[in-house]
Structure formats: structure tokens, C-alpha cells
Amino acid sequence: MKKINMNHRVLGLAALFFSTTLLASPEWNHHGQATWGALDDSSQTTVPLMYPYAECSIGSHQSPVDLSTAQRESLANPLKIEYRHDTTPDFFNSGHAAQVNLSSENLSRLMIGNEAYPLIQFHFHTPSEHVLGSKTFPAELHFVHIRADGKIAVLGIFLDDHADIANPEFQKVLDNMPTTPATHDQNSGIQLNPSLLLPAHKRHLLSYAGSLTTPPCSEGVNWYVLPEPVSVTKSQISQLQSIYYENHRLPQALNGRSVMIHSH
Ligand SMILES: [Zn+2]
Numbered sequence: 001m002k003k004i005n006m007n008h009r010v011l012g013l014a015a016l017f018f019s020t021t022l023l024a025s026p027e028w029n030h031h032g033q034a035t036w037g038a039l040d041d042s043s044q045t046t047v048p049l050m051y052p053y054a055e056c057s058i059g060s061h062q063s064p065v066d067l068s069t070a071q072r073e074s075l076a077n078p079l080k081i082e083y084r085h086d087t088t089p090d091f092f093n094s095g096h097a098a099q100v101n102l103s104s105e106n107l108s109r110l111m112i113g114n115e116a117y118p119l120i121q122f123h124f125h126t127p128s129e130h131v132l133g134s135k136t137f138p139a140e141l142h143f144v145h146i147r148a149d150g151k152i153a154v155l156g157i158f159l160d161d162h163a164d165i166a167n168p169e170f171q172k173v174l175d176n177m178p179t180t181p182a183t184h185d186q187n188s189g190i191q192l193n194p195s196l197l198l199p200a201h202k203r204h205l206l207s208y209a210g211s212l213t214t215p216p217c218s219e220g221v222n223w224y225v226l227p228e229p230v231s232v233t234k235s236q237i238s239q240l241q242s243i244y245y246e247n248h249r250l251p252q253a254l255n256g257r258s259v260m261i262h263s264h
Helices: 008-022 030-038 168-176 234-243
Strands: 079-082 090-093 098-101 109-112 115-125 139-146 152-160 183-185 204-211 219-231 260-263
Touching: 098 168, 109 139, 109 152, 115 152, 168 234
Parallel strands: 152 219
Antiparallel strands: 079 109, 090 098, 090 183, 098 115, 109 115, 115 139, 139 152, 204 219, 204 260
16 A cells, blocks of 8 residues: 555555454465464464454354355345446455455445445455355455445455456456565556446345454455356456465355345
8 A cells, every 4th residue: 555545445444454464463374264263373472362363263153155045135225336447456466365456546335225335455266255055156256345434345246157258357357466475566557447347237136244254254244245147258267266276265154144135
């Protein structure tokens, strides 16, 4: 982050970095996901500070989940996806995923009823994290929205590999993503429109209460997933896999939570 501009977006980013980088210092990877909760921070000497990822193990509202049990319900707070093109996106290889950080000037947001959730970043998992019964998808895209008060809403999009023609916006992400972990490219000169990564059909969506799917697995995340996938080509999926493969968390127990299907 080069721009020191303390608006809501930067504060949101700062909150995310603080919670995921500074406090939660132990290194982790997807291969060891069964024991994330037991990873210890050697600089700390007291519980619970010694185990910054404990929520990954002891949380009861974890993500992702199997969404196939969704029940119909009218949406109390209608969702509006208002994404705008970004003139200076930051292509970021986070060390765990291919990610794009939106510039601080970008006004993309998710409206949940009357509440605005600014879009901070989006990133990809291969294969998908959420599943529909036995069905998984080759990849899943997460649009992460964070308010200044710390409330988080994530919009999940499935990617299938059925397209004959490459998705041009996705190709920009693939071609400009640094291959070295923990590396940014903020000077690509590429403009990006996140709305062109959404599926055509947005009438139905699934929602539930969950968590971050990576350490520290913090709960209180409002999840929305569009069941209709966006189609990209096999070669685009291969290119994404060449950056990160199997960077997905396995489905977690619902523990009595309901998944709702909304039509709007
Ligand atoms: Zn994610």
C-alpha cells in the first residue's frame, strides 16, 4: 500500500492486515489445514495469545460449507452488487492466493439493504471451497468487502471451465499476477472491471453466517455465493493452477446453521 490515505478503505485494509499478519504470525499453508488451530506463536507465552488461529479448530461457524441444503427464503436485505472499473489495481501474489487489491479511490461496493460494504480485494482458490453436495468447481473467486467498523461480507463466485473463449478480464488477472509470493505489481497500467468477473445470472444467491476460510478463520463473516458459475476456458484454469493449486479449505460442519436461497 503506497498511498497513506486514511479513508474507510485503507482503514479496512489495515484492520485486515493487522488481524491476519501481525497478530497471527505463525506461517501456515493449505496442506496443514487440519492443524491450523494448533499452530503456536512462539513470541507469546500465554493462552490464548499463543494460539492465534485457535478459531480454525474450535469455531462453530466456520467456512466453507456444503451449500446443497439451502432452503428458500425471501431476502430481508436485498443485495446489490455495484462494482466499478479500477484504473490502478494492485496485482498481489499473497503467498496463499492470486489476489487483486482495489485502489483506494475505487468506489466498488456491495449494498446489503442500506449498508454499504466497500470492495477491498478479490482472490482465487483452486478448486472451489464451497461445494454443492458432491459437486465442486475448478475454482472459486472471493470478493472481500470490509467496512470501516470491521464488518466483513464475502461474495463467492464459482468458476467452471466450459467456455470456448477466454474471459478477457480474468486473463488480465492471470497475465499480470506476480509469480513470486508476497509480491505486488501496482504499476501494470492495466485497468480492471470486477463486474466483468460476475456470472450473467445473478437472480439466485445463497447466504449463510460463516468465517474467513484462511487463518485466523475469524467468524462473523456474511457469506453470499452465486450458484451460477462464470465460465472461463480450461487453459485459463490451468494458468490459475500454475500460480496456486489446491489452495482451498475443505468444507466445515454446518453445526445447525441454515443456508438460505434467495431470489431477487
Ligand atoms: Zn477466499
